[in-house]
Amino acid sequence: MTFDDEDTPLAHAAAAAVYVRTSLKGTFPAPQNTRVLTIANQKGGVGKTTTAVNIAASMALGGLKVLVIDLDPQGNASTAFGVDHQEDATGTYDVLVDKEPIADMMVLAPGYESLWCLPASLDLAGADIELITQVTEDERAFRLKMALDIFLSEYDMDYVFVDCPPSLGMLTINALAAVSEVLIPIQCEFYALEGVQQLLRTIEFAQERLNPDLAVSTILLTMYNGSTNLSTQVADSVREYFGDKVLTTAIPRSTYVAEAPSFGQSVMTYDPGSTGAVAYLAAAREIANRG
Numbered sequence: 001m002t003f004d005d006e007d008t009p010l011a012h013a014a015a016a017a018v019y020v021r022t023s024l025k026g027t028f029p030a031p032q033n034t035r036v037l038t039i040a041n042q043k044g045g046v047g048k049t050t051t052a053v054n055i056a057a058s059m060a061l062g063g064l065k066v067l068v069i070d071l072d073p074q075g076n077a078s079t080a081f082g083v084d085h086q087e088d089a090t091g092t093y094d095v096l097v098d099k100e101p102i103a104d105m106m107v108l109a110p111g112y113e114s115l116w117c118l119p120a121s122l123d124l125a126g127a128d129i130e131l132i133t134q135v136t137e138d139e140r141a142f143r144l145k146m147a148l149d150i151f152l153s154e155y156d157m158d159y160v161f162v163d164c165p166p167s168l169g170m171l172t173i174n175a176l177a178a179v180s181e182v183l184i185p186i187q188c189e190f191y192a193l194e195g196v197q198q199l200l201r202t203i204e205f206a207q208e209r210l211n212p213d214l215a216v217s218t219i220l221l222t223m224y225n226g227s228t229n230l231s232t233q234v235a236d237s238v239r240e241y242f243g244d245k246v247l248t249t250a251i252p253r254s255t256y257v258a259e260a261p262s263f264g265q266s267v268m269t270y271d272p273g274s275t276g277a278v279a280y281l282a283a284a285r286e287i288a289n290r291g
């Protein structure tokens, strides 16, 4: 038995990552106009960030130009892309509070050719209150929209994903005011649908008061376990309620999905053959094909 590099699991994973990087290129249809999706659910830990990161990574590996806006002070999406978001890093906060241009603040995600991240530094936690106390009422909900409009008039992007924090405060309101599509990840567990009603009311409010173009376009079932009755019951009732907005692909629970961010990676490069990666790739294709 040898311990050549090529035989180690790490080398195997690296080879798989190279394969996925080269084989996916050019396999995703580009939308006619930039599609901008907010990934929202005020319930914590339902898979918002995991979905933003892995759908964006799939599309970028498929050759599309993608921007992920990390709107969560926790900065989990920035971490998952291996992008610096320490205290002195610039990013979403500077765009929202100081009106810095997105193009100056975004960074190319390490290892990608066409995936950018607008990082969430820790000071974003204060942005909510600063928007309310320092910005005029007619502007405070629209700071992200103003920045995105300027950015998209100058830069040609295929997809923009906005990863929201688990709350319905000013940050999420900015996200809802700035996009035309909402993607709601729903975790297949008992309390899943309770928070969704409140989220739908907030989206309705945003639609009436801030953004008539806003609509829930996509529902994604996450952490699905087909072997439990509970998971299949939740999935059934979500499909009954939301109809064909629900993607056919449900994302299964997968250890690799949960492990990938600690290596600054998406599961798409960390373990492209895992069930989680295969499911996220299929979900990304569905979204792209529906566009």
Ligand SMILES: Nc1ncnc2c1ncn2[C@@H]1O[C@H](COP(=O)(O)OP(=O)(O)OP(=O)(O)O)[C@@H](O)[C@H]1O
Binding pocket: 043, 044, 045, 046, 047, 048, 049, 050, 051, 072, 074, 076, 164, 165, 166, 222, 223, 224, 251, 252, 253, 254, 255, 257, 258, 259, 276
């Ligand atoms: N399909 C999956 N299989 C296994 N673990 C998963 C899966 N999806 C997400 N997780 C794990 O569940 C936790 C919550 O996921 P994630 O951070 O994406 O949720 P979130 O909605 O963004 O959370 P928050 O509301 O805190 O922002 C994370 O530890 C993540 O790694």
Ligand SMILES: [Mg+2]
Binding pocket: 048, 049, 050, 072, 076, 163, 164, 165
């Ligand atoms: Mg998150």
